[in-house]
Amino acid sequence: MSESAEALAAALTAEYAAIWAYGPVGVRLSGTERKAAAEAEAAHRARRDALVVQLSTGGGSVPPDRAGYALPFPVTDRASALRLAVQVEERTAAFWRAALPVSTGAERDRALAALVEYAVRATRWRRSAGLTPLTVPFPGRPG
Amino acid sequence: MVLTCPVAMGRTMRQDDASELSRRGLLRAGALLALGGAAAPLAGCGLLDRDEPPPQPDPLAPLLDESRQLAAGLRAAATAHPDLAARLLPLAESHEAHAAELARLTGAVTASATPTATPSGSPPTDRSAALAELRKSERAGRESAIRACAAAPAERVALLGSVAAARATHLEALR
Numbered sequence: 461m462s463e464s465a466e467a468l469a470a471a472l473t474a475e476y477a478a479i480w481a482y483g484p485v486g487v488r489l490s491g492t493e494r495k496a497a498a499e500a501e502a503a504h505r506a507r508r509d510a511l512v513v514q515l516s517t518g519g520g521s522v523p524p525d526r527a528g529y530a531l532p533f534p535v536t537d538r539a540s541a542l543r544l545a546v547q548v549e550e551r552t553a554a555f556w557r558a559a560l561p562v563s564t565g566a567e568r569d570r571a572l573a574a575l576v577e578y579a580v581r582a583t584r585w586r587r588s589a590g591l592t593p594l595t596v597p598f599p600g601r602p603g
Numbered sequence: 604m605v606l607t608c609p610v611a612m613g614r615t616m617r618q619d620d621a622s623e624l625s626r627r628g629l630l631r632a633g634a635l636l637a638l639g640g641a642a643a644p645l646a647g648c649g650l651l652d653r654d655e656p657p658p659q660p661d662p663l664a665p666l667l668d669e670s671r672q673l674a675a676g677l678r679a680a681a682t683a684h685p686d687l688a689a690r691l692l693p694l695a696e697s698h699e700a701h702a703a704e705l706a707r708l709t710g711a712v713t714a715s716a717t718p719t720a721t722p723s724g725s726p727p728t729d730r731s732a733a734l735a736e737l738r739k740s741e742r743a744g745r746e747s748a749i750r751a752c753a754a755a756p757a758e759r760v761a762l763l764g765s766v767a768a769a770r771a772t773h774l775e776a777l778r
Binding site: 553557558560561562568569571572575576579580582583584587592593594595596597598599600601 | 689690693694696697700701704745749752753757758760761762764765766767768769771772773774775776
């Protein structure tokens with residue numbers, strides 16, 4: 461598998477997990493926050509679908525989704541749901557950042573668009589959660 | 604799993620192809636010259652000059668300057684509007700962290716060794732006008748970082764992606 465296909469396959473597994481995580485997140489939120497969670501989930505689904513098509517038409521292997529994913533902490537209320545939403549966006553952003561150096565052209569543009577979008581969404585979730593600061597210096601950078 | 608059509612995501616612009624082509628053209632011209640050997644007097648020295656160019660400013664130099672300017676603008680606004688300082692100063696620190704990384708990458712003098720960039724003009728006295736101006740700068744900064752990321756070699760692209768994303772999050776934090 462090419463480096464690029466590997467990075468995209470890794471991004472796909474992150475998208476699967478993100479979509480799964482928005483289940484428990486969504487049920488703990490209400491009103492505009494629940495709506496924002498639904499929009500976030502839809503964005504992750506759209507990228508998942510595009511990745512599945514791209515990887516399978518490229519002849520690469522498509523990693524399968526799993527039945528469930530381990531949450532980093534129990535999601536029991538609005539506060540923990542928002543915290544998880546922040547983590548989901550920041551972690552998914554990191555996978556797209558990792559795809560940048562091994563992609564070129566339109567593929568790089570798409571990876572960057574995902575990194576930027578998820579970083580911005582993480583900032584919105586930080587604001588909802590009342591976390592400060594609202595931003596991190598290097599979105600998507602490991603560590 | 605249901606496969607839907609790929610969803611259009613992001614931009615699809617390319618802009619660095621032209622420079623890539625011209626660079627290849629130059630390399631090819633250089634190769635031809637080498638094949639021709641020293642028989643022909645090299646009257647047009649333009650091509651040879653390009654083989655060993657004088658030190659050019661790094662293509663990321665403008666982005667580094669911009670990071671310093673954005674930081675300076677935020678610090679000036681925080682001084683003029685102390686009630687905004689808690690919001691603005693972390694953003695200034697992020698730009699300074701970017702400047703330090705970009706300086707390291709480009710071999711430029713480190714930010715601490717140079718005088719702090721001075722913002723052009725003093726920030727508006729009206730709070731919301733000051734925020735609007737900062738948003739405008741961050742938006743322009745996001746766009747230039749996106750362009751730089753699209754055009755950069757692989758070893759620089761992850762940092763530039765983070766810079767673009769950070770500037771986008773600043774825009775959000777200034778709303």
